[in-house]
Amino acid sequence: MAGKSLTAGKSLGPIRRAFAPWNDPTAKPFIQFQNVTKTFGDFTAVDDLSLNIYEREFFALLGPSGCGKTTLMRMIAGFEEPTSGQVRLDGQDLVGVPPYRRPTNMMFQSYALFPHMNVWDNIAFGLKQDGMPKPEIAARVDEMLALVKLEKFAKRKPHQLSGGQRQRVALARSLAKKPKVLLLDEPLGALDKKLREETQFELIDLQVKLGMTFVIVTHDQEEAMTVADRIAVMDHGKIVQIATPAEIYEQPNSRYVADFIGEINLIEGTISAIEGGITTLDCTGTGAKVQVTQDGGAKVGDTAWFAVRPEKVAISLTPPADPNVNAVTGEVWDIAYLGDVSIYHVRLSTGATVKATITNTTRLVERPITWDDKVWLTWSRDGGVVLTR
Amino acid sequence: MAMTTDPVTPGHAGWLRWLVVAVPYLWLILLFLAPFLIVLKISVSTTAIAMPPYTPVLDFTSGLGALWEQFQEFSFDNYVFLTEDALYWKSYLSSLQIALISTFLILLVGYPIAYGMARAKREWRPTLLMLVILPFWTSFLIRVYAWMGILKPEGLLNQLLLWLGVIDQPLNIMPSTLAVYIGIVYSYLPFMILPLYATLEKLDETLLEAAADLGCPPIQAFWKITFPLSLPGVVAGCFLVFIPAVGEFVIPDLLGGSDTLMIGKTLWAEFFSNRDWPVSSAVAVVLLAILVVPIMLFQNAQKKVTE
Numbered sequence: 001m002a003g004k005s006l007t008a009g010k011s012l013g014p015i016r017r018a019f020a021p022w023n024d025p026t027a028k029p030f031i032q033f034q035n036v037t038k039t040f041g042d043f044t045a046v047d048d049l050s051l052n053i054y055e056r057e058f059f060a061l062l063g064p065s066g067c068g069k070t071t072l073m074r075m076i077a078g079f080e081e082p083t084s085g086q087v088r089l090d091g092q093d094l095v096g097v098p099p100y101r102r103p104t105n106m107m108f109q110s111y112a113l114f115p116h117m118n119v120w121d122n123i124a125f126g127l128k129q130d131g132m133p134k135p136e137i138a139a140r141v142d143e144m145l146a147l148v149k150l151e152k153f154a155k156r157k158p159h160q161l162s163g164g165q166r167q168r169v170a171l172a173r174s175l176a177k178k179p180k181v182l183l184l185d186e187p188l189g190a191l192d193k194k195l196r197e198e199t200q201f202e203l204i205d206l207q208v209k210l211g212m213t214f215v216i217v218t219h220d221q222e223e224a225m226t227v228a229d230r231i232a233v234m235d236h237g238k239i240v241q242i243a244t245p246a247e248i249y250e251q252p253n254s255r256y257v258a259d260f261i262g263e264i265n266l267i268e269g270t271i272s273a274i275e276g277g278i279t280t281l282d283c284t285g286t287g288a289k290v291q292v293t294q295d296g297g298a299k300v301g302d303t304a305w306f307a308v309r310p311e312k313v314a315i316s317l318t319p320p321a322d323p324n325v326n327a328v329t330g331e332v333w334d335i336a337y338l339g340d341v342s343i344y345h346v347r348l349s350t351g352a353t354v355k356a357t358i359t360n361t362t363r364l365v366e367r368p369i370t371w372d373d374k375v376w377l378t379w380s381r382d383g384g385v386v387l388t389r
Numbered sequence: 390m391a392m393t394t395d396p397v398t399p400g401h402a403g404w405l406r407w408l409v410v411a412v413p414y415l416w417l418i419l420l421f422l423a424p425f426l427i428v429l430k431i432s433v434s435t436t437a438i439a440m441p442p443y444t445p446v447l448d449f450t451s452g453l454g455a456l457w458e459q460f461q462e463f464s465f466d467n468y469v470f471l472t473e474d475a476l477y478w479k480s481y482l483s484s485l486q487i488a489l490i491s492t493f494l495i496l497l498v499g500y501p502i503a504y505g506m507a508r509a510k511r512e513w514r515p516t517l518l519m520l521v522i523l524p525f526w527t528s529f530l531i532r533v534y535a536w537m538g539i540l541k542p543e544g545l546l547n548q549l550l551l552w553l554g555v556i557d558q559p560l561n562i563m564p565s566t567l568a569v570y571i572g573i574v575y576s577y578l579p580f581m582i583l584p585l586y587a588t589l590e591k592l593d594e595t596l597l598e599a600a601a602d603l604g605c606p607p608i609q610a611f612w613k614i615t616f617p618l619s620l621p622g623v624v625a626g627c628f629l630v631f632i633p634a635v636g637e638f639v640i641p642d643l644l645g646g647s648d649t650l651m652i653g654k655t656l657w658a659e660f661f662s663n664r665d666w667p668v669s670s671a672v673a674v675v676l677l678a679i680l681v682v683p684i685m686l687f688q689n690a691q692k693k694v695t696e
């Protein structure tokens with residue numbers, strides 16, 4: 001898995017690194033939410049949300065169940081109208097435009113394939129609707145079938161296909177019209193891990209090749225990190241953070257985001273000093289001072305949280321030689337062996353637990369560090385961040 | 390439908406299974422096959438001024454020889470007779486025509502109703518369903534009589550129209566074939582609505598969203614998605630209405646005029662007015678033979694749906 005993401009990253013690296021219209025103040029957003037609120041009865045599903053998505057962007061909406069991801073996407077497709085606020089596409093106000101006149105296509109989470117039509121007719125449906133000439137339709141459908149590797153299944157009805165094949169048909173159908181915007185609502189949810197990962201890379205490939213704008217809804221954070229240029233983390237109808245996958249992971253802006261994406265150690269403390277670019281936290285949890293090269297906007301005396309990812313915490317049986325690293329000591333409480341890595345749960349004298357991840361570079365015959373060992377946990381000053389909320 | 394070779398479960402369970410299989414067959418033999426054989430037998434007999442009014446009357450106590458002699462008396466004359474008198478084939482054709490047109494009209498009226506019910510708010514649906522079924526709580530005969538009260542020259546409809554000044558002469562809606570159509574459409578409507586509602590209610594609404602998403606406006610989506618997917622309900626409803634409508638007697642008798650030919654009426658007249666049991670039995674057997682075709686088509690269609 002790690003190897004695969006590495007190769008994909010390499011092939012797409014140059015394209016993706018150069019692509020950052022959200023940092024360009026002159027770039028015009030392609031999809032624009034302006035103070036959009038959507039209520040169902042007295043329940044607010046989307047709460048005064050503003051958001052810009054740029055052309056050719058692969059944008060992921062991430063968040064727990066019921067946070068309003070699908071609702072947001074359905075407002076782009078036109079199945080829901082905002083209660084207040086504006087949704088624009090390429091500068092045009094979308095409010096009041098019916099779904100069948102929007103240049104967007106959606107791949108439904110349930111696939112929504114037409115059961116009385118075969119694969120070919122399902123894919124051709126939107127093209128026929130546009131009145132495309134027959135030979136062109138045939139060429140396009142064949143192209144799409146080849147893309148999703150379903151040439152042999154053109155004459156099958158949806159109920160004669162496996163779940164993964166159906167998903168591919170749904171994808172081909174939503175791609176066939178080459179829409180300006182493709183909306184993917186948990187498109188890979190029903191696939192097994194391996195097929196899901198394969199398809200994720202197919203999606204990235206397609207998106208780059210066809211130059212379309214993709215918006216994907218998922219609650220699989222790994223999936224969002226793999227495919228997206230930017231990720232929006234949502235909570236209760238609001239966006240908590242929008243950033244690139246790396247930023248979201250390394251620079252979460254809140255405990256909510258830090259905790260939602262991946263594993264993290266969160267330690268509460270009080271800021272005791274900010275000097276020479278070094279922020280010092282008095283951590284009640286660890287009983288030690290923690291020094292960080294970043295202050296997260298906190299002031300001296302503020303309550304803040306120190307967040308560090310387990311893989312940035314080193315574990316050893318001896319105290320660190322370098323006085324500039326942060327160090328705490330404790331006992332190994334538990335070890336979770338995950339194959340590629342092991343996660344050590346270390347209990348400090350204060351009762352707090354800190355997690356540290358160790359890559360299993362050698363075959364695990366005998367653990368150098370094991371249960372109940374007294375260990376030192378160390379991390380550098382730029383290994384973690386200070387969070388104020 | 391592969392041949393099953395599994396051994397019959399011995400003992401109690403085996404018997405129980407046979408019983409479960411046998412009950413519907415016993416039911417069919419007793420209540421369908423036996424009466425049919427009796428009718429079939431009468432249809433090849435000859436009229437007689439006697440009680441019952443035909444010969445031979447099979448006497449199973451007189452031994453095989455006598456029984457064989459009685460069998461010799463059977464003839465197909467009644468069937469030949471049906472082809473000779475134009476009244477019969479005209480009645481059959483007219484019945485089929487009335488049933489066919491009625492079925493079409495019922496579909497036309499029933500589809501929007503079923504569609505509306507299926508699209509109504511979830512909490513309304515049981516009530517609407519109840520309203521469709523409610524007429525069954527009153528006797529069919531009484532409901533047809535009620536229509537007589539509405540449609541007859543001095544009936545409610547004419548009174549209303551006269552009072553409104555829409556007409557100045559009462560309309561002669563009843564008795565006529567038009568009144569028969571009204572009666573059939575009214576009486577059989579629930580049999581169309583119920584299967585249609587069942588298929589329309591099951592329809593996944595995201596399919597319509599998907600169609601809209603691909604550029605299909607609602608009216609086109611109806612013809613491309615909703616209607617084709619409701620075809621099993623359409624087929625079931627049409628057959629449920631068409632088959633009994635062909636043999637309908639009460640409605641043409643009460644609402645129809647003398648010019649409304651329907652085979653049910655002809656059969657009744659043959660049986661009760663002419664007391665010609667053999668000919669009326671032949672009429673019934675031929676009617677059954679005619680209806681076997683759509684019944685088999687119906688079963689075929691149902692089988693396709695379940696596949």
Ligand SMILES: Nc1ncnc2c1ncn2[C@@H]1O[C@H](COP(=O)(O)OP(=O)(O)OP(=O)(O)O)[C@@H](O)[C@H]1O
Nearest residue numbers: 040043045063064065066067068069070071072219
């Ligand atoms: N038609 C509706 N009527 C009432 N409430 C609705 C409706 N659609 C959505 N909601 C509510 O709005 C909230 C957001 O729903 P939404 O489908 O956008 O969630 P989601 O983020 O896509 O969740 P999931 O990850 O489970 O798909 C939910 O609490 C849901 O109950």
Ligand SMILES: [Mg+2]
Nearest residue numbers: 069070071217
């Ligand atoms: Mg959802």
